[in-house]
Amino acid sequence: MPAFATNALMTRCHGSLTSHLRFTLAGPSDAPALAALRAAAARALTVQYGEGHWSSEPSERGVVADLRYAQVWIARRGADVLGTFRLATKKPWAIDVSYFTECKRPIYLSNMAVHPDHQRRGIGCGCLEHAVRRAREWPGDAIRLDAYDAAAGAGGFYSKCGFREVGRTEYRGTRLCYYELLL
Numbered sequence: 001m002p003a004f005a006t007n008a009l010m011t012r013c014h015g016s017l018t019s020h021l022r023f024t025l026a027g028p029s030d031a032p033a034l035a036a037l038r039a040a041a042a043r044a045l046t047v048q049y050g051e052g053h054w055s056s057e058p059s060e061r062g063v064v065a066d067l068r069y070a071q072v073w074i075a076r077r078g079a080d081v082l083g084t085f086r087l088a089t090k091k092p093w094a095i096d097v098s099y100f101t102e103c104k105r106p107i108y109l110s111n112m113a114v115h116p117d118h119q120r121r122g123i124g125c126g127c128l129e130h131a132v133r134r135a136r137e138w139p140g141d142a143i144r145l146d147a148y149d150a151a152a153g154a155g156g157f158y159s160k161c162g163f164r165e166v167g168r169t170e171y172r173g174t175r176l177c178y179y180e181l182l183l
Contacts, residue, residue: 020077021075021076021077021082021083021123021126021130022075022076022077023073023074023075023076023126023130024073024074024076025071025072025073025074026063026067026072026073026074026084027067028064028067030063030072030074030081031060031061031063031064031067032060033074033081034058034063034072034074034081034084035057035058035059035060035062035063037081037082037083037084037113037115038057038058038063038084038111038113039057039058040115040116041113041114041115041116042054042055042056042057042058043055043057043116044116045152048152049150049151049152052148052150052152053148053174054148054150054152058111066086066111069088069090070086070087070088070090070110071086071087071088071134072084072085072086072111073085073086073087073127073130073131073134075114075123075126075127075130081115082114082115082118082123083112083113083114083115083118083123083124083126083127084111084112084113084127085109085110085111085112085113085127085128085130085131086109086110086111086112087107087108087109087131087134087135087138088107088108088110089105089106089107089108089138089140090108091106091108092108092110092146093171094146094171094172094174094176095108095144095146095178096167096169096171096178099166099167099169099178100142100144100166100167100178100180101142101166101180101182103141103142103182104141105138105139105140105141105142106140106141106142106143106144107135107138107140107142107143107144108143108144108145109131109135109143109144109145110145110146112124112127112128112131112145112154114127124154124157125161128158128161131143132181132183135183136183140183141182141183142180142181142182142183143163143180143181143183144178144179144180145158145163145178145179145180146176146177146178146179147176147177147179148174148175148176148177149168149175149176149177150175153177155177155179158179159179162181163179163180163181164179164180164181165177165178165179166178166179166180
């Protein structure tokens with residue numbers, strides 16, 4: 001991983017509670033908990049920023065579909081499900097690859113969420129640290145993602161964690177920022 005990425009993640013996560021997190025690959029039996037987590041995050045964003053694309057709540061069926069085509073990771077503390085993210089080699093629908101640095105093995109990060117009761121405690125940083133480790137092991141040479149180009153988006157968080165903004169666009173009426181981290 002480039003030094004800037006490692007340093008940005010370490011600086012951002014310094015003093016966090018991530019050492020108490022355990023990461024596991026999700027299975028079908030985790031679908032209800034993951035759908036509930038992602039729904040809680042969507043509701044919190046809607047309360048804070050109003051209705052938007054971020055307001056849609058996932059179904060258990062949608063979570064199970066994610067499991068067939070990607071690695072879905074769960075951040076746990078004890079039995080509690082605190083965070084999640086999805087890693088895949090297949091490009092998500094809203095990504096336009098022309099904005100990104102050319103590479104042979106990009107990994108796409110999506111569906112990252114931290115339970116609203118546990119945000120700003122290092123869980124998101126821990127998820128990104130784990131995502132970077134897993135992407136390097138895949139092996140991948142970059143992590144790509146999109147974030148809402150709105151106050152409800154997490155673009156500032158990704159930038160602070162070493163991801164570089166590579167472009168802004170609109171896809172089906174939704175404004176997006178693209179970010180990448182070269183590995």
